[in-house]
Amino acid sequence: xxxxxxxxxxxxxxxxxxxxxxxxxxxxxxxxxxxxxxxxxxxxxxxxxxxxxxxxxxxxxxxxxxxxxxxxxxxxxxxxxxxxxxxxxxxxxxxxxxxxxxxxxxxxxxxxxxxxxxxxxxxxxxxxxxxxxxxxxxxxxxxxxxxxxxxxxxxxxxxxxxxxxxxxxxxxxxxxxxxxxxxxxxxxxxxxxxxxxxxxxxxxxxxxxxxxxxxxxxxxxxxxxxxxxxxxxxxxxxxxxxxxxxxxxxxxxxxxxxxxxxxxxxxx
Amino acid sequence: xxxxxxxxxxxxxxxxxxxxxxxxxxxxxxxxxxxxxxxxxxxxxxxxxxxxxxxxxxxxxxxxxxxxxxxxxxxxxxxxxxxxxxxxxxxxxxxxxxxxxxxxxxxxxxxxxxxxxxxxxxxxxxxxxxxxxxxxxxxxxxxxxxxxxxxxxxxxxxxxxxxxxxxxxxxxxxxxxxxxxxxxxxxxxxxxxxxxxxxxxxxxxxxxxxxxxxxxxxxxxxxxxxxxxxxxxxxxxxxxxxxxxxxxxxxxxxxxxxxxxxxxxxxxxxxxxxxxxxxxxxxxxxxxxxxxxxxxxxxxxxxx
Numbered sequence: 001x002x003x004x005x006x007x008x009x010x011x012x013x014x015x016x017x018x019x020x021x022x023x024x025x026x027x028x029x030x031x032x033x034x035x036x037x038x039x040x041x042x043x044x045x046x047x048x049x050x051x052x053x054x055x056x057x058x059x060x061x062x063x064x065x066x067x068x069x070x071x072x073x074x075x076x077x078x079x080x081x082x083x084x085x086x087x088x089x090x091x092x093x094x095x096x097x098x099x100x101x102x103x104x105x106x107x108x109x110x111x112x113x114x115x116x117x118x119x120x121x122x123x124x125x126x127x128x129x130x131x132x133x134x135x136x137x138x139x140x141x142x143x144x145x146x147x148x149x150x151x152x153x154x155x156x157x158x159x160x161x162x163x164x165x166x167x168x169x170x171x172x173x174x175x176x177x178x179x180x181x182x183x184x185x186x187x188x189x190x191x192x193x194x195x196x197x198x199x200x201x202x203x204x205x206x207x208x209x210x211x212x213x214x215x216x217x218x219x220x221x222x223x224x225x226x227x228x229x230x231x232x233x234x235x236x237x238x239x240x241x242x243x244x245x246x247x248x249x250x251x252x253x254x255x256x257x258x259x260x261x262x263x264x265x266x267x268x
Numbered sequence: 269x270x271x272x273x274x275x276x277x278x279x280x281x282x283x284x285x286x287x288x289x290x291x292x293x294x295x296x297x298x299x300x301x302x303x304x305x306x307x308x309x310x311x312x313x314x315x316x317x318x319x320x321x322x323x324x325x326x327x328x329x330x331x332x333x334x335x336x337x338x339x340x341x342x343x344x345x346x347x348x349x350x351x352x353x354x355x356x357x358x359x360x361x362x363x364x365x366x367x368x369x370x371x372x373x374x375x376x377x378x379x380x381x382x383x384x385x386x387x388x389x390x391x392x393x394x395x396x397x398x399x400x401x402x403x404x405x406x407x408x409x410x411x412x413x414x415x416x417x418x419x420x421x422x423x424x425x426x427x428x429x430x431x432x433x434x435x436x437x438x439x440x441x442x443x444x445x446x447x448x449x450x451x452x453x454x455x456x457x458x459x460x461x462x463x464x465x466x467x468x469x470x471x472x473x474x475x476x477x478x479x480x481x482x483x484x485x486x487x488x489x490x491x492x493x494x495x496x497x498x499x500x501x502x503x504x505x506x507x508x509x510x511x512x513x514x515x516x517x518x519x520x521x522x523x524x525x526x527x528x529x530x531x532x533x534x535x536x537x538x539x540x541x542x543x544x545x546x547x548x549x550x551x552x553x554x555x556x557x558x559x560x561x562x563x564x565x566x567x568x569x570x571x572x
Binding site: 011014015018019022023025026027028029030032033036074078079081082084085086089090091092094097100101104106107108109110111112113114115116117118119134135137138139141142144145169170174195198199201202205206217218219221222225230232235236238239240242243246247250251254257258261262 | 284286287288289290291292293295296297299300302303304305307308310311313314321363366367370371382383384385386387388389390391392393394395396397399400401402403404406409410447450451452455456459479497501504507508510511514515528529532533536537542545546549550552553556557560
């Protein structure tokens with residue numbers, strides 16, 4: 001058996017070299033995109049202005065903001081209530097309900113988007129905000145219930161008991177005691193569902209098929225690409241525009257993003 | 269009305285029946301059932317019909333599923349999905365293992381920075397990633413510029429339109445997946461390595477183990493749980509890659525990059541085979557469910 005033994009110094013240099021090589025591979029496309037969009041090494045914002053105007057990104061970003069805000073607000077309230085019920089109140093059948101919500105985490109959009117299209121169309125909900133918001137609330141609630149249930153289960157039992165002794169109803173205990181304490185858990189959930197909703201592509205592509213004025217940001221970028229096949233500077237500017245809001249939040253709260261996304265896959 | 273013995277365990281104030289919990293779940297359950305579970309049921313229902321989306325459908329039994337599994341073009345799509353699993357899941361995990369193996373023995377400066385950068389592709393909209401890579405692979409893009417530079421140094425000319433090339437389009441798309449998922453695996457394994465007790469490494473070193481043996485004996489077994497999580501997330505990503513294919517290749521050239529996620533859309537809206545599209549969607553959902561369940565079983569099965 002060959003044994004690979006190196007001196008500490010050689011190993012240190014080699015390890016850093018491996019890391020640097022992969023960091024360069026990871027960063028290279030990002031740097032290339034930024035350089036292309038800003039026309040580096042000069043610095044020119046005209047590409048951005050042009051892309052912003054020609055790609056109608058003001059409209060698309062506004063639409064994405066409306067869809068994301070409505071989806072996340074509704075999903076957050078519903079998830080908090082459902083997670084509280086399954087984690088604390090535990091009515092009969094809550095075990096089965098939990099599994100039902102858990103199953104939602106593995107349902108891909110691809111499996112539901114076609115029936116959603118035909119059924120929403122017959123309800124005249126295609127090409128409306130509601131048509132993309134309601135299905136995304138459903139997807140977010142699957143994760144949110146799973147996430148909030150875990151938080152409520154981890155809350156100290158004594159705290160809930162104390163609130164009960166003080167005569168607080170279950171409703172008061174939830175909103176006055178447990179939710180104010182759950183800021184970090186709720187924030188992580190809001191960040192993740194915002195990201196998923198902002199980045200969603202297939203659902204808006206199918207549901208918002210004819211009303212250009214409702215297109216979300218990723219949808220707008222894909223149509224912008226169709227119209228500007230080889231104007232790569234503008235395309236890169238467009239890509240940066242639609243990625244910017246989430247990336248900006250990520251830079252400040254990256255620990256929460258990482259912890260949340262990785263825990264989503266861990267069953268208890 | 270309700271059994272009294274549970275009172276102390278449930279956090280329910282006196283005077284409220286146990287079933288009050290249902291009122292709290294109900295709003296979430298209604299939206300979830302109406303807009304996720306019901307469409308899934310409807311999708312299954314549609315998949316039993318031959319329907320073009322306009323005229324009246326005809327009952328087709330399971331023939332759409334037979335077609336999903338036997339039609340050469342669709343079998344090709346599922347075959348491509350398996351190849352993409354290698355690019356999205358297997359290669360990133362292997363590379364991340366090498367990287368983590370490298371750093372587990374030494375203290376690395378700027379690890380937090382590496383972490384943030386490596387994980388960044390996970391939060392960027394896939395459409396933006398795809399648009400960016402389409403340029404990176406384009407005839408005059410960065411990849412070909414580098415290859416032409418190498419050509420000038422005497423190497424053969426490897427430059428080409430990668431995403432339009434019959435041989436290289438699928439690996440080119442796959443490498444985008446590799447690039448996206450490396451960071452995820454890396455961040456998971458880095459966190460896992462820090463939880464492995466230092467004494468195990470010290471013991472291995474006292475036994476005279478080199479980096480390779482140390483990795484196999486200490487690092488790898490210590491990361492089994494993280495490996496399962498990484499595989500679950502990356503395998504699912506490999507199968508749910510509609511955005512990337514739609515933006516970069518639309519399944520082309522020819523049928524070289526067709527995948528089930530794209531075929532769901534393609535069959536429903538381009539070729540008017542709605543029933544078949546739904547059958548592909550349901551099959552894809554089942555495949556994702558089985559693979560992720562299988563992976564977590566594997567992780568728990570061996571002496572967790």
